[in-house]
Amino acid sequence: xxxxxxxxxxxxxxxxxxxxxxxxxxxxxxxxxxxxxxxxxxxxxxxxxxxxxxxxxxxxxxxxxxxxxxxxxxxxxxxxxxxxxxxxxxxxxxxxxxxxxxxxxxxxxxxxxxxxxxxxxxxxxxxxxxxxxxxxxxxxxxxxxxxxxxxxxxxxxxxxxxxxxxxxxxxxxxxxxxxxxxxxxxxxxxxxxxxxxxxxxxxxxxxxxxxxxxxxxxxxxxxxxxxxxxxxxxxxxxxxxxxxxxxxxxxxxxxxxxxxxxxxxxxxxxxxxxxxxxxxxxxxxxxxxxxxxxxxxxxxxxxxxxxxxxxxxxxxxxxxxxxxxxxxxxxxxxxxxxxxxxxxxxxxxxxxxxxxxxxxxxxxxxxxxxxxxxxxxxxxxxxxxxxxxxxxxxxxxxxxxxxxxxxxxxxxxxxxxxxxxxxxxxxxxxxxxxxxxx
Numbered sequence: 001x002x003x004x005x006x007x008x009x010x011x012x013x014x015x016x017x018x019x020x021x022x023x024x025x026x027x028x029x030x031x032x033x034x035x036x037x038x039x040x041x042x043x044x045x046x047x048x049x050x051x052x053x054x055x056x057x058x059x060x061x062x063x064x065x066x067x068x069x070x071x072x073x074x075x076x077x078x079x080x081x082x083x084x085x086x087x088x089x090x091x092x093x094x095x096x097x098x099x100x101x102x103x104x105x106x107x108x109x110x111x112x113x114x115x116x117x118x119x120x121x122x123x124x125x126x127x128x129x130x131x132x133x134x135x136x137x138x139x140x141x142x143x144x145x146x147x148x149x150x151x152x153x154x155x156x157x158x159x160x161x162x163x164x165x166x167x168x169x170x171x172x173x174x175x176x177x178x179x180x181x182x183x184x185x186x187x188x189x190x191x192x193x194x195x196x197x198x199x200x201x202x203x204x205x206x207x208x209x210x211x212x213x214x215x216x217x218x219x220x221x222x223x224x225x226x227x228x229x230x231x232x233x234x235x236x237x238x239x240x241x242x243x244x245x246x247x248x249x250x251x252x253x254x255x256x257x258x259x260x261x262x263x264x265x266x267x268x269x270x271x272x273x274x275x276x277x278x279x280x281x282x283x284x285x286x287x288x289x290x291x292x293x294x295x296x297x298x299x300x301x302x303x304x305x306x307x308x309x310x311x312x313x314x315x316x317x318x319x320x321x322x323x324x325x326x327x328x329x330x331x332x333x334x335x336x337x338x339x340x341x342x343x344x345x346x347x348x349x350x351x352x353x354x355x356x357x358x359x360x361x362x363x364x365x366x367x368x369x370x371x372x373x374x375x376x377x378x379x380x381x382x383x384x385x386x387x388x389x390x391x392x393x394x395x396x397x398x399x400x401x402x403x404x405x406x407x408x409x410x411x412x413x414x415x416x417x418x419x420x421x422x423x424x425x426x427x428x429x430x431x432x433x434x435x436x437x438x
Contacts, residue, residue: 085179088153097145104137105130132206135199142191147366150180151389154371173437184367191360204324250276263340266291281307322352351408354419365423369430
């Protein structure tokens with residue numbers, strides 16, 4: 001014990017004159033893990049969080065020189081620490097993200113397998129479909145990857161007592177987790193770039209490829225006396241009788257088209273015959289009536305009228321066209337739908353707009369939440385914290401589905417609240433856990 005006393009400053013010896021008695025009481029215990037153990041014997045004027053400051057440096061008993069007293073050496077150690085923790089994050093991030101993407105790809109293949117295999121689609125076309133679907137699946141996979149990477153890295157640091165050594169050197173937990181936060185910011189930026197710059201184009205290519213494979217009268221399920229809704233409800237097409245041809249041409253009889261170009265203005269076109277080919281409906285000698293309110297303001301008979309709005313598979317298979325739009329296009333669509341009084345559909349586009357920001361932000365939330373959660377349960381086993389973090393991710397997604405996809409789209413919650421409420425709840429929980437861990 002005299003050796004321990006020898007390394008203390010005069011101020012320390014004044015405050016703790018009997019090191020042997022304090023050691024017996026556990027005050028000089030340096031086995032700190034940050035969760036339930038007692039603080040080290042460092043004087044109160046030298047806190048553990050003193051890293052990066054030029055005064056009140058923590059001292060280790062037995063040493064005459066404070067830890068990290070040289071500012072240049074302090075910066076070097078900090079850079080080494082950041083690189084070390086960041087390397088621990090990279091491999092789990094890549095492996096876990098790729099694994100989840102492959103799961104989504106398998107789900108996509110299963111969803112369209114009935115149509116793909118019945119029509120004997122070439123294998124190259126199937127590969128194109130899977131390739132074009134990667135950006136949309138990455139949007140949901142990156143938060144999971146950030147969670148697994150953060151939890152695995154921190155669990156290993158605790159399991160091999162490296163975090164204990166860092167804390168003994170005066171490095172607070174929040175400083176160790178800063179690399180995880182930086183990783184979360186980078187992943188969030190990548191997710192936002194994909195969903196805004198890459199996903200709209202690849203989603204359009206995916207739908208175009210799928211149309212070439214699947215668009216036919218059977219695929220779009222056009223039947224007698226069927227009403228088809230096109231272009232966000234601007235067109236409603238009622239078909240009486242259908243005659244299907246071998247070359248993909250479909251002739252229709254007793255066709256009526258209802259069109260609403262803007263709120264309060266309507267026109268109705270009726271035709272004895274019409275044709276459908278390459279996703280376009282052509283009316284033969286239609287009679288067109290124009291209405292303003294309940295008043296007919298115009299009548300015209302044309303030789304041919306083409307409905308240029310293509311019949312997209314989103315109408316029949318639930319693939320939303322809003323996923324093909326950028327943020328600017330989404331805003332324009334929302335204003336257009338509101339102007340025409342179609343508030344329910346406008347709300348769906350608002351939910352998509354908010355999700356463009358909230359889902360990438362979830363990467364940062366989980367980069368904060370997962371490591372702290374893993375710290376709490378790291379002693380239970382190497383993968384207990386990771387497993388529990390994954391369970392939290394699934395709880396988050398279920399919470400997000402309820403608030404954003406159900407309550408927000410039904411109008412019970414606003415799109416802003418519905419999409420951001422899960423992030424707010426989990427971020428508050430993460431900050432609370434970090435505060436308690438310190």
